[in-house]
Amino acid sequence: MTSRQSAVGSRQSAVVSRQSQSSVRTLDVSMLAPGGFGHRSLMWWGTLGLVLIEGTMFALAIGAYFYLRSRNTYWPPQNIAPPDLTWGTLNLLVLLASAVPNELAKKAAEHVDLRAVRVWLVVCLVFGLAFNLVRVFEFLHLNVTFSNDAYGSIVWLLLGLHTVHIATDVADTGVLTALMFIGPVEEKRFVDVQENAVYWYFVVFTWLPIYGVIYWAPRII
């Protein structure tokens, strides 16, 4: 009879044993946990897939920006100012700041602390509403319309793509927060909270290159 036990306390992993009545060996998985955090979970990998897809889309859009740049002598076109730095940079700060409640919500989820999760998710939502609001002002101060020319079109597209992500991120964080208040809450819902945090990080960090391209590329390149 062979069996394998982990070294930690009385925890057991899958057990291989030979049944005395027959020549068949069995691998008993009944002792395994009904879930796992982080990259153990299927949803984590699903979220990673989404990150790869959306990340590729952003990268290609940024590529299109520079391609169009190379085809135009004036960029932005003459008589058009680059987008106002104020609002974009403000949003950069708000987004980066939102990483704090996001990380705290993630940690609270990993400690399965329902009260803390509720608090930090609500704080995340406040930040989320804030950066969506600031985003409106960003659009109003791009200093070009999307129908003006290719420059206007690609700037609006880049900002628009990111906006779709921050808007949907806030929407699904909102639903998750509602769930953590209303229920049914069980332990595996905390894995969902952790993964939501991963996606939130993606949305925050993709702002860095996009911000750089929209606000700084026309100024320094």
Add this chain to the structure above:
Amino acid sequence: MRDPDHELPPVREDPEQLEQTWADPPGLVGWITTVDHKRIATRYLVTAFAMFLLGGVLASLMRLQLSRPENTLFGPDFYNQLFTTHGTNMMFLFAVPVTQALGIYLVPLMVGSRNIAFPRMVAYSYWLYLGGCLMLWIPFLLNTGPDMGWFSYTPLAELLYTPTKRADVWAQMITFTEVAGLAVAVAIVVTVLKLRAPGMSLNRIPIFVWGMVVQSFMIIFAMPAVMLASTCLILDRLANTHFFDVDRGGDALLWQHLFWFFGHPEVYIIFIPGTAMVSTIVTTFSRRHIFGYLAVVMSLVSTGFIGFGLWVHHMFATGLPKLGESFFTAASMVVAIPTGIQFFCWIATLWSGRVKISTPFVWILGFFWVFLIGGLTGVMLASVPLDLQVHDTYFVVAHLHYVLIGGTVFPLFGSFYYWWPKFTGRMMNAALGVASFLCFFVGFNLTFFPMHLLGLHGMPRRVYTYPPDAGWTTMNGLELVGVAFMTLGVILFIVDAWSSLRAGVAASDDPWQAGTLEWATSSPPPAYNFLHPLTVAGREPLWDNPPDQPIVVGLRSDVRDVLVTHVMDAEPDHRVEFPEPTKWPLLTALSTSALFVGSIFTAWAVVYCAVPLFVSMTGWFWPKHPGETGTQAWPIAHRTLPMPSEPPSGRAA
């Protein structure tokens, strides 16, 4: 080789209870709400095959029109819709979905799992795919089919030159099919990474599964390009942006770069599953492990990578800088090397095996002939000076059909014959199968080989007619004869399939004595796939597993309990409760479709339809009350589920 006297394990699971847990509700409700990967795959396969037939009808109409010079069967407007719809249909609604469908059916079985990862998302993807089919064909039947060519170059596709809704139909159909394809790709990758049978380390993953993984990764990185391109096109047309508008700072070639960045990987997305099918069938009918497993896997992976570096070879005639051209020429030739390695490994496998010729295998022989020609003309096209003569001519039409039909459709037919017993529990008729193959093979060559000559002798693509003194008449006439043979071949296949379903010989679990796990269960498999999930000790488990190879026990049979394993070595990690049949994927697909279709008429559709979409996605996500199946209802005291850094943890279920 499996020992027929091998003792089957004593029944430890209750098949009736498993059936009850895993089966769908009866009737229409079950049909709508199913999350069974086999049922979803079957509907994908049937729909994709229907698209194949419809696309074939369009092709026959084109061949009819071109069979005589200055023919007046169809005018230019309808003809342009014919070739655009044919190409769009075959590339987006047949070739990719049908290969993904085989993956949806077979990958979970081959890795030994009870279902595919994210089954609701896969169910949702089918409805979106169906929406894409309707999005193309209904407009076509209403004379609003796309007419700008299946790659829809700008500025022709811009509003100024295509003032009808045709290009909008095309662009939005792309969105349907890309979202569906991406969803399936993610599901397949996660299934292969996390749901493999214990013991199935990376070097024991079946080649078919590797092929589907490579295809899925390619889809993940390539499809965003065409989604971005079609979004920019629709915005130019409907929202007055100027991405491709030359007069306002836009660029006509931006479209080509974005499209072909997707478009070239797309053809490998279609072809790589074809090679995976070939590897599988060659292995089974050689009755030995594939020769050079590592080389074959590395070839698949490297083809996937290199495939992303070739796209500019579609643009050699645009007058690019020479240095850039040289890079893409070299890369386009280098990509032949991994495919060549696969060819040599297959021949080596056959050489040293005990080959049994059968209907599936005959189609693979056809693949060798047809794809080889296509690959060789591909090397010709990689050569810039030669490409500049034959680009955009019938030479390219010949090449693309030789590689796509040779590389995927021939293996696909072989795969239908091979896996039909598993899917349906019946055998197909060998004689009819060979007859169907011969007709299709002869017809294919008769239709497409002359096109090489037509292209060299001056016939451009996408022309609805040609002058009588061009010298192209005879070859075009011959091609029509080829079409007749191909049609006969397809009809014989349909007859074979139909009669097999009605009265075919019953199939055993493993009629071909193959080695992979899908053959370790009944034909067709039960809803729960395997009575006892298996563990594996080799690459071809049914050949390699010793008689006392452990079976997995301890999964609950009263809930949809699935084993999740580690990425690298497939050691058991934890268990997960899989979703039950649900209406939310269909409802979400309906609201997504409303958003997509509405937005080609008004931008506000994005806003209005976002509401039902949000509602349906919330309904999808919102969990059921744990009740009996619950792990631990709240309030929650402390964490029991393991963190990534911890060993697998156990607790009473």
Add this chain to the structure above:
Amino acid sequence: MTVAAAFLQSALDPAGPQAAHIARLWWLLFWISAGVFVLVLAFLAAALRHRGAQTSERRLTFGVSLATTVTVVVLFIILGVTMWTERVNATLGASSAVTIELTGHQFWWEVQYDAANPSDRVTTANEMHIPVGRPVVLKVTSRDVIHSFWAPNLQGKRDLIPGYTTAIWLQADRPQTFRAQCAEFCGRQHAHMAMEVVAEPEAQYEQWLAARKAPAREPTDAGAMRGREVFLTRQCVLCHRIRGTLAAGLVGPDLTHVASRGTLAAGTLPNTTGHLAGWVVNPQALKPGSQMPDNEMTSEELQSLLAYLETLK
């Protein structure tokens, strides 16, 4: 290849240095491919007949490695020959080159001969004359969608892309009328966008060019004069130009010397009175989707218009 001469336009009937180099490259690649095809299928057939005799994995590994090496070598050879052909075809160079600006339209070709002196520029449409043995550089662009100029007997094709002007060299080494056709799908009448490329001896070419420089002849008989009036008072002038008259439309082909062209409607119809009549009155029946609208007129007006147009040699 005399067989190739049976075709209206063929890459395997080269009449210039570039097409000749490409044709040679084609035959080299064809024979290599044929050899590879036969070899691979022979091995496949042998493998099927081999019936599982004991071949060691080592021997198989050797075989596969050898085949792979041969593949790599052959590909390198092909790459080398390709790059050599490319370099040789890139420029014919020469200060004596004829420079032609070619602009694509839906569905016709605008042809402009460049000259040092702007008043020496020659504009015509749907036909190009070039001197035998002299390099020609085409500077190509498009006014609307992407087209492609392809004269297979002479050279590979080049796309005409709005927003881009690129240069392609070609040369004809024998006198012949070649056919070129649009090779990038450009809309409804892509199939009917062709032109004649007439290669002729130097002296004849110069003569032709000089004659094109001249403005339209004055009509001498009453019918033709009446025809000119018809032309100038109808919608023709909105699109067409006839130098020497007030008609100055740039949307459609320049008609100053239309009667001397071999074809009408961009290679679609032979240039005869009957075809011209049909084209003027009902172009949408002959080339549906082309930009030229139908023109209703009395048969008397049509006769005089035709008489006038036929003076435009």
